[in-house]
Amino acid sequence: MTQTLEKLETPRVKPSSDGDFPLIFERSKGGRRGVIPPQADLARDLNLAEMFGAENLRSSAPKLPEVSELDLVRHYTGLAHRQFSVDANFYPLGSCTMKYNPKVHETVAAWFTDLHPYQDPTTAQGALELLHTLASSLATITGMDAVTLQPAAGAHGEFTGILMIRKYFEQRGELEQRRIVLCPDAAHGTNPATAAMAGFTVREIPGNAHGEVDFDALKAALSPEVAAIMLTNPNTLGIFETRILDIARAAHKHGIQLYYDGANLNAIVGHARPGDMGFDVIHLNLHKTFTVPHGGGGPGTGPVGVKAHLEPFLPTPIVGRNEQGTFILESDRPHSIGRVRSFYGNFGNLVRAYAYIRSLGAEGLKNVSSMAVLNANYLRVRLEGQGFNIAYKRVNMHEFVATPPDGLRTLDFAKALLDYGMHPMTVYFPLVVAGSMMSEPTETESLETLDRYAEVLGEILTRAREDRDWLEHAPYTTPVRRLDEVTAAKRPVLTYKKMLSS
Numbered sequence: 001m002t003q004t005l006e007k008l009e010t011p012r013v014k015p016s017s018d019g020d021f022p023l024i025f026e027r028s029k030g031g032r033r034g035v036i037p038p039q040a041d042l043a044r045d046l047n048l049a050e051m052f053g054a055e056n057l058r059s060s061a062p063k064l065p066e067v068s069e070l071d072l073v074r075h076y077t078g079l080a081h082r083q084f085s086v087d088a089n090f091y092p093l094g095s096c097t098m099k100y101n102p103k104v105h106e107t108v109a110a111w112f113t114d115l116h117p118y119q120d121p122t123t124a125q126g127a128l129e130l131l132h133t134l135a136s137s138l139a140t141i142t143g144m145d146a147v148t149l150q151p152a153a154g155a156h157g158e159f160t161g162i163l164m165i166r167k168y169f170e171q172r173g174e175l176e177q178r179r180i181v182l183c184p185d186a187a188h189g190t191n192p193a194t195a196a197m198a199g200f201t202v203r204e205i206p207g208n209a210h211g212e213v214d215f216d217a218l219k220a221a222l223s224p225e226v227a228a229i230m231l232t233n234p235n236t237l238g239i240f241e242t243r244i245l246d247i248a249r250a251a252h253k254h255g256i257q258l259y260y261d262g263a264n265l266n267a268i269v270g271h272a273r274p275g276d277m278g279f280d281v282i283h284l285n286l287h288k289t290f291t292v293p294h295g296g297g298g299p300g301t302g303p304v305g306v307k308a309h310l311e312p313f314l315p316t317p318i319v320g321r322n323e324q325g326t327f328i329l330e331s332d333r334p335h336s337i338g339r340v341r342s343f344y345g346n347f348g349n350l351v352r353a354y355a356y357i358r359s360l361g362a363e364g365l366k367n368v369s370s371m372a373v374l375n376a377n378y379l380r381v382r383l384e385g386q387g388f389n390i391a392y393k394r395v396n397m398h399e400f401v402a403t404p405p406d407g408l409r410t411l412d413f414a415k416a417l418l419d420y421g422m423h424p425m426t427v428y429f430p431l432v433v434a435g436s437m438m439s440e441p442t443e444t445e446s447l448e449t450l451d452r453y454a455e456v457l458g459e460i461l462t463r464a465r466e467d468r469d470w471l472e473h474a475p476y477t478t479p480v481r482r483l484d485e486v487t488a489a490k491r492p493v494l495t496y497k498k499m500l501s502s
C-alpha cells in the first residue's frame, strides 16, 4: 500500500457547482428546439378520432421540455456519468454477480433485431434453432432433462418451478396433503416469497456453526406434508453444502421435490451439476452467470430446468422440432402450467447467453467458476489480513461474509467505499450474520483491483479507528450524501410539481 489517502480521495464524479443536477424540464426554454421531425404522413392521412375515439385524443400539446439537441445530449451524458456501473467501477455486490459483460454479445444480440415475435416460425428458423440449442446447452450444463427459457427473472423462474411442483403433486392427488416448503434461514428472500405466492406454508430450517444447513434439523422437518425444499448450493454465505447428497436422498425418501436456486451458478459452472446432486427443478439467472447485463430492474432472464418427471408441466410454448426437422413452437401440451411470459421470454438476453456459452466453450465455462472461487478466497484472506472478521473461516465458493471489528458499523464502511469509487459489498444479507458484509469479486476482476479493494477497506478501517466521526459522515464526494432512507421510502417525491402546476 503506497498510495496515500489524499490521492485515493479524488472524487470519481464531480458534483456540479450547486451540488445539484437540474431536471431536463428545468433546462427548458420556450421555443428552443432540437430535431424537428417531418409531419408524419400516417397521422395526417388517418382519421385518428375514428380509430381511437375522439375522447381519447389529446386537445393540447404535451408539455415536453424545450431544449436544443446539445442541451439534451449534455443532460443525458451528464446523468450517465453519474451512474455507477460495472463498466466504470469495481462492483463487489455479493449474490448479485456484477461481473463484466463482454460487448461482443451486444453485437450478436443486435443481429436479431429485425425479427418480430408474431412472425411465422417457418421464417424464423435460425432464431428457434438458437433457442433450442441454448435450452439443450443449459440442460447439459446443469444436468437436467429439459429447460424452459421463458421466465423473465430469477424470482419468476422460482415461481415457475414451484408451480410445476404444485401441478405435479396435484396430478398425484397429493396437493391437499403437501402444504409445506422448507427454506434454510440463510435463503435469498425470493425463495420463501415464491413458496408463499404459490400457496405453500414456509418453514425455516436453521443453519449450523459451519454455515451449512443443519442436517438433523432438516431431517426432522421432513414428512409427507412437505412438498419441496428450496436450496442454494453454494448457499448465500458462499459455502458449499457438503451434505447435499444426503439431503437429496432424505428428501426423495419422502417424495419431496428438491428445488435448486441457481442464480449464482458461476460458483460451480463446469465443475458440478445440480442435476447430479439430486435436484429436481432448478432456475438460473442468465443475468448473473451468463453475461446478460443487469441492475436497475432488468430485463432479466431466469430459465428453469427440470428432471424428466416434471417435463410435462413446463410452460408453453416449447421450442420443438417436427419430423421434417423444422423448428416449431409447441403449445399443445395438456399438462403444462400454461404461459408464464409473453412471446418467448427476453429473446435478446437469450442470444447474449448463447453467444457467451459458445464463445467460452466447456473449458472456458469451467475457468469462469475456477476464477470466481479463487478471487473470492483470495479476497477473504486479504480482508482478514486487513483486520476484518470472517464469519465462517473455511474455504468459500464465489463469495464470502466478513464483519467490521471494534463495533464499527457495516453501513458506514459501505458509505465510505463510495468516496473511493467502489460500489459497496452487499450489506446486512444474509440475515444470519449480524452486520454482514458480503463481497463477490467475480471472475472478471484483476489481481490489482482485488488488492486495491482490500487496501482501501484496510485504509478506511485504520482511519475510522482514529476518527469515528469521519467514518460516520462518509461519503463526502458523491452527488448526494446520506439520505433519509425512511422518509425516502415512506414519502417518496416522484413527480415534478412545478411542471405539473404551470
Ligand SMILES: *Cc1c(COP(=O)(O)O)cnc(C)c1O
Pocket: 095, 096, 153, 154, 155, 156, 188, 190, 232, 236, 261, 263, 264, 285, 300, 302
Ligand atoms: C439474485 C438472486 C435471486 C433473484 O433473482 P432476480 O432475477 O433478481 O429475481 C434469487 N436467488 C438468489 C440466490 C439470487 O442471488
